[in-house]
Structure formats: structure tokens, C-alpha cells
Amino acid sequence: MTRQPHDQFAKEYLEELLTSLGKVETSKDVKSEVREIDVWFVPNTSPSNTSELGLLAKMAATSCLFEPFRNAPSEVEIRSCLLKLYTVHGDLLRQAKREKRSLSEGELPCLWILTPSCSPRMLNGFGGKIQESENWVEGVYFLPELLKGAIVAINQLPVIEDTLWLRVLGKGRTQKQAVEELVQLSEESSKWDQLLEILASWRKNIEVKDNVSDEDRELIMNLSPAYLKQREEWRQEGEVTLLLRLLRRRFGEIAPDLEQRITSLSIPQLEALVDAQLDFSNLDDLVTWLSAQS
Template identity: 95%
Template structure:
């Protein structure tokens, strides 16, 4: 069960981004003591357009687990993530054995731990190193090869568009700048509106909590650009809905005055009209002789 607002946000956010690349499962239970994987991802068999998601898409090129943290994880928390990974490996290998097929090392998923920061002591302790040979950017550290894991220190990622989607999951100035970049990116396209809504909802969820901490207040400030933009869109939608409701009410009043009875079916068809169509019908109904004219007019709008 997701207990923290950040956990729920991170799951919704990564699910929204990764869905175009493959199959995403959130809060997936694994056996042993029941342990829950935050994000379980399996890429599509056919190639997907990965250019927009940059570093995140590169990480999702193969099956993987994502474990995002709001605060830097402890040694115990990192080992717990590794235990989940190896439990999954065991399940997959047993399934392959039952189905009498082999499973190569490359088919086993890897683990990505997403943390806002990571100390040198922690990285050295787990043997995590930058892998320059495959052009991975600064901030991406790999555990020894056979452990099949990596740690992403979000505050160390370069401030470029390729890392934007991961920097949104950071803290402090890193997150604030990334949210501002995302808002600017969405100005010219509605493609990322769902992400903004997720960010705005996260801010609202934190704001209404009792005993908001200093860290929560910082987060509220970081998410404000997304919240303000989304709030304006919500406001415009509300105005639009209010205007449409007013147009429908006016039309039904006029039509009932002229023709007495408007059937539920006709009322439903009128209610589903757009505002420009409703405005056109206000004028057109002046020339109607009977309800058949109204039916003909509505049919022409389909």
C-alpha cells in the first residue's frame, strides 16, 4: 500500500511517462514476505519513439524495476530494493523452468534506484560507479555488473532536456527548475497536460494535510508553477462548463415555450451540443415550425 504522497505521485508520474514505451505495473507484490515494487516495467516488443523521454527511455530499454525515493535511502533501504529484485529473478527463473524454457541473464530485469542525492560514502559502499563507456551522463551510477542495479543521484544530473523527467523527481532547486521547464514545455503542446495535472494534484494533497512540515512547504513552492498553470486550466474549464450549462438552460426554456414538450432524447441531444452549436440553435429555432424541424437540424449537426 502506498503510504506517502510522494510514493503515489512518483508511481502515477512514471506510469504516465513509461506507458508509451511498454507495459507498466505499479505496486506489484512479490513473494517471500509480501514486498511491493513501486514500478515494474516491461518494454514493448516493437520499437517506440524514445527521443522525447531522453535518459528515462534509455533506462527503460530493458525490463526493470524503478524504486523512487523522496529522501536519500539508507543502506537498509537500498538492500531491501535489491532483495525485491532478486525475489523477482527467482520467480521468473522458476516460471521459465516450469514452462521448460531457458532464461538468459539479459532477460532478467535490472533495478533503478532514483534518489534526490547520494553520498560518496554510500556509492563507494555499494561499489557504484559511473559507466563512461556507454555514454551515461553524470549522476548515473552502476552497481557491479552481476548485481544488475543502478543508482541515479538526481541532483547530479546535467540540466538538459534529456534529464528533465528524472529531475522532476528531485528536491529543492533541482525539482523547482525542472517543474518550471516542464510548464514551459507544455505551453506549446497539450501532450504533457496529464503530467501537470499529476503534479498539481500532488501539491493539493500535501497542502491539505495536517502538520505540514518545512520540507512539505518547500515542495509546495517547487510545485507551484505547475499548480498555478493547471488551476487556470481548471478555472477555464469550469467557466466553459458554466457557460454551456447556461446556453442549454436558455435553449430548453425557449423550445418548451414554443413546442410545450421536449422529449428526454431531444433534451440529451441538445445537452451534448458544443457552445457554438448551441448559439446557432438559439437563432435557428426562430424559424422552426414544429419539432420535426428541430430533429432535422440536430441530425444535420451529427
């Protein structure tokens, strides 16, 4: 069960991004003491456009487990992630045996541990190395090959478009800059609006906690650009809902084209229309008012 706001956010966030690439399951139980995989991903069989997701899409080229951490994990927590991975391997191999088919090493999923930072001691202890031969960027440290895992130190990722989606999961200035980039991206394309809503909801969940820590306050500041933009969206939706209710009560059903024109109005225009509609005699007055706004 997800107990921390960051865990819930990370699952929703990665699910939203990865759904276009394949099958995503969150909070997936694995056998042996009930353990839970944060995000379990299986790519689509047919290729899809992955260029927008950059490094995240490259990581999701094969089936894999994502384990995101809000704070740098301990040795025990990393070993726990590896245990989940090998439990999954065991389940898949037993299933293949029951179905009398073989399962190659390449078909077994790998593990991506996403951490805001990772010390040199931890990387050395687990044998993490950068694979420059395959053009992996700085910050992605692969464990010895047969372990089938990697640690992603988010604060070490280069500040480029390809790493944006992972940098959002970082901390401090790394996360703050990434959120600002995402807000800018959403202004250019509405396809990222759902991600902004997830970020804004995360901030709201933190604010309602009984005891807000210094770390929580920093996170609230980091998420503020997304929250403020999304708050305007929520406010606009509320204004539209109220206005349509008033108009339907007075004039009956509103034609879809008129409803669309109302939905596209800015907040000041919606507020002005709430007052103006009191003087309307019929829907023709509404059409005239809308035409004057264009």
C-alpha cells in the first residue's frame, strides 16, 4: 500500500508517461512476503513514437521495474529492490516452465532505481558504472551486467530536454527547474496538462498534512509553478460549470458549438459573462455577446 505522497505521485506520474509505450501496472504484488513493485512496465509489441520521452523512453525499451525514491535509499533499500526483481524473475521462469517454453536472459525484466542523489560510496559498493559505449548520459549507473539493474542519480543528469521527465522526480533545485520547464512545455502543448494536474495534486496532498516538515515546505515551493498554473485551470473549469448551469436554468439546453465557445473563454471573460447573462432575453443575446469578444 502506498503510504507517502511522493510514492503515490511517482506512480501516477510514471503511469501517465509510460502508458503510450506499453502496459503499466502500479503497486503490483510479488510473491514471497507480500512485496510491492512501485511501477511494473511491459512495452508495446509495435514500435511507437518515443522521442518526446527521451531518456525515460530509452529505459523503457524492454520490460522493467521502476523503483522511485524521494530520498536517497540505503543499502538495505537497494537490496530490497533487487530482491523484488529476482522474485519476479523466479515467477516468470516458473511460469515459462509450466507452459513448456524457454525464457532467455534478455526477456527477463531489468530494474531502474530512481534516486534524487547517490553517494560515490554507494555507487562503488554496488559496482555502479556509466556505460558510455551505448550513449547513456551521466547519472545513469549500471550494476554488474548479470544483476540486471541500474541506479539513476537524478541530480547528476544533464539539464537537457531528454532528461526532463526524470528530473521532475528529483529534489531541490533539480526538481524546481524541471517543474518550471514542464509548465513552459504545457503552455506550448495541452498534451502535458494531465502531468501538471498530477503535480498540483501532489502539492495539495502535502499541504493538508498535519505536520509539514522543512523538506515538505521545499517541495511545496518546487511544485508551486505547476500548482499555480493548474489552479487557474481548476478555477476556469469551475467558472464554466457555474455559467453553463445558470444558462441552462434560464434558456434550456445549450448547443455544443455555443458550449465550446464558452469553454474557450478566459477567466475575466467568464466572470463578465456571469454578470452579462442576467440581462439576456434569449440565447441570441448570448451569441451576440460571444461574437463581441472575438
